[in-house]
Amino acid sequence: MASFLSVFAAKEAKRFKLKVGILVVLIEEEQVLLLRRFQTGIDDARYVVPMGGHDGQEPLTLGVIREAKEEVNIDLKQEDIEVCHVMHRFHPMPEGLSFEQIDVFFRVKSYEGVITNNEPDRCDELAFFPLNDLPKATAPFIRQALQCIQEGKSYSEFG
Numbered sequence: 617m618a619s620f621l622s623v624f625a626a627k628e629a630k631r632f633k634l635k636v637g638i639l640v641v642l643i644e645e646e647q648v649l650l651l652r653r654f655q656t657g658i659d660d661a662r663y664v665v666p667m668g669g670h671d672g673q674e675p676l677t678l679g680v681i682r683e684a685k686e687e688v689n690i691d692l693k694q695e696d697i698e699v700c701h702v703m704h705r706f707h708p709m710p711e712g713l714s715f716e717q718i719d720v721f722f723r724v725k726s727y728e729g730v731i732t733n734n735e736p737d738r739c740d741e742l743a744f745f746p747l748n749d750l751p752k753a754t755a756p757f758i759r760q761a762l763q764c765i766q767e768g769k770s771y772s773e774f775g
Contacts, residue, residue: 635707635717636670638679640688641700641765642724647744648762649688649731650754654740657710662755663745665721680722688742689732690724697722701765705757706775714775721761 642649642665650663668683670676681692700723708714733742745751747766750759757774764772 635715636676637667637705637717637719638670638676638683639665639667639719639721639761640680640684640724641665641721641762642688642690642727643747644744646747648747648750650743650745650751650758651687651733651739652741652751652753654736654738656738659755662753662758663741663751664755664758667719676720677722684724684727685734687735687739689734690727690729692724692727696726697724699723699770701761701769702771703757703761703764704771704773708775719757719761721765723765 640649649665651666652661652663653659654661666683666687668679668687670679674682677694677697680697681694684690684692699720701721703719703721705717705719706714707717731742733739747762750762760772760774764770
């Protein structure tokens with residue numbers, strides 16, 4: 617007779633799983649920090665907020681802190697970030713492929729450090745842009761999320 621744990625593990629292995637994206641929303645004086653993706657194979661030449669994937673071995677808040685440091689060289693504390701939007705998204709990939717994911721957007725209330733492009737091999741521009749005049753090449757899901765954040769909408773779907 618199989619143990620409860622082995623039955624549970626077998627069921628869990630078959631359960632549908634979603635990737636979780638963690639995104640850093642840094643707004644100063646009605647301008648948002650965006651970076652332009654470069655040579656990544658996904659959304660290249662499009663503007664996005666600093667972001668990454670949850671690695672499954674950390675709370676989401678620590679993932680945001682890690683990504684902010686890795687990508688733009690700023691130090692965050694858990695008490696200085698808050699969830700400002702959640703998006704269920706179908707993420708398009710090259711060759712017509714796609715996958716589902718949940719994106720959790722965290723608003724940065726304060727930070728320490730000097731904003732720097734720490735990943736020039738994946739980002740060829742890093743700058744603040746007016747929220748009401750985003751670059752034309754802003755990724756559509758980012759544009760939608762920023763609009764929702766400005767309108768106080770906590771949840772949206774994309775794709």
